[in-house]
Amino acid sequence: MTPQLGRPTPDDEPGFAEKLGYLFEHSRDENGAPYTGKKIAERANDLGYSLSDAYISQLRTGKARTPSFRTVEAIARAFEVSVTYFLANPDEDLERVRQQRDYVEMLATTGTHLSGIDVRSICPDTIDVVIALLKMVKAQAVETQRTPPGEDSGQSPA
Template identity: 85%
Template sequence: MPSGDHGPGSISDDDPSFAQKLGYLFEHSRDENGVPYTGKKIAERANRLGYSLSDAYISQLRTGKARTPSFRTVEAIARAFDVSVTYFLANPEEDLDRVRQQRDYVALLATTGTFLSGADVGRLDPDTIDVLIDLLKVVKARAIDNPDHTNEGPSAPQDHSPA
């Protein structure tokens, strides 16, 4: 890992490899006695949790000789280190940013009384959500500036012909 003070659930912006993330855990995690973990100890812990993992394979993952562990292996290592599987799979900050972005979008939909029938927000890319958030902020600002304007939908056409 780069030399910043990143905790076991954090990673740097340059998205380190699996080997780097695993190496970081070995460097910074300690057992209940304060002793750094060894590959053997992590394999034993994983095996006690019901997984099948060898010290030799962990060594290959640490050095980068093995680069594509199965999800089950990633899960075993994560559980043995007592960290979330997402530590290895994604950039947690990026995931949190996306969740915050979607939360803001949904909140703006609610406060502006806007409905997107049939829209699957989870399938929208971040740039589209940003554009929609900006648009909804304008709608919200106009609603605040014109509180007398009710949101009753389009009005019926007026008939101006003589009776």
Template identity: 35%
Template sequence: MAADHQGRQELPPLDTLAARLEYLFDTIRPSQEELGRSEEPGRKYTNKEVADKINGRQAETGVSISAAYVGELRRGVACDPRTSHVRALARAFGVHSGYFVDDAAADRVQEQIRLLGELRRMGVKQVALRQVLADTGLSSADSRLVEQMVARLQALGGSHQNGH
């Protein structure tokens, strides 16, 4: 199964909500704007930062969450969150909410994140990225998501790449 496609063996199974959430914590990093100047670029989000992102939009979404509850979801202690929490977590990480409940959506997001990592390492620019995405046959919504994620990764790496 894992040997069928090159690179597939690197992708962990996302068979629980906790595994899917942990994968996002492991692969998606705070932007430089979120970190501030004094913090280490490329570090992982904390439970509190994700909760703060969600709570910062409470007036708009009506959703609040505690850092402790985010931690319980990550560990699988809590495993049946409200739909509003699932949507808020997805929004905080910039992924489709289907990622948490649909295997095909989770696989698609995981593959997109892997592709983004490769694109980032290759130094692909935005215009070239649009062409690559057009050639993959992704939906326009998925293509926009990938572009947003690349822009976020580029912002994180900007201090290292200095515009290269």
């Protein structure tokens, strides 16, 4: 895959620990002091999350590598940044969300689902074509249902 101009390749992108470390280095509390793990844990807990200073330390050092979404959300809210700050590749994640939205729309439009198919193994362009095709089939079925038997729908017979 060719990297976009000005966009780092996936290997160059900082990991969670690096992004968290950057926040600790550059963010300041209301008194202008750098945040500590204890202060971030307290802020997160005050916001209704359950987070310990020890776990934050593990995340900072990379000893813990896969925080739950809830943990990421807690840390982001404590630092008052968007959760998307921690995304490794926001463009890829946005594309996945777009496809999921289109898939849900297809379900609603066609009443069809791709059960038994691992859609992650299908090329995104192919998924888009399948969704468009199913929408077209559904639209034709709806049009056929609206046209009473014996009336000309304006289409020539196939």
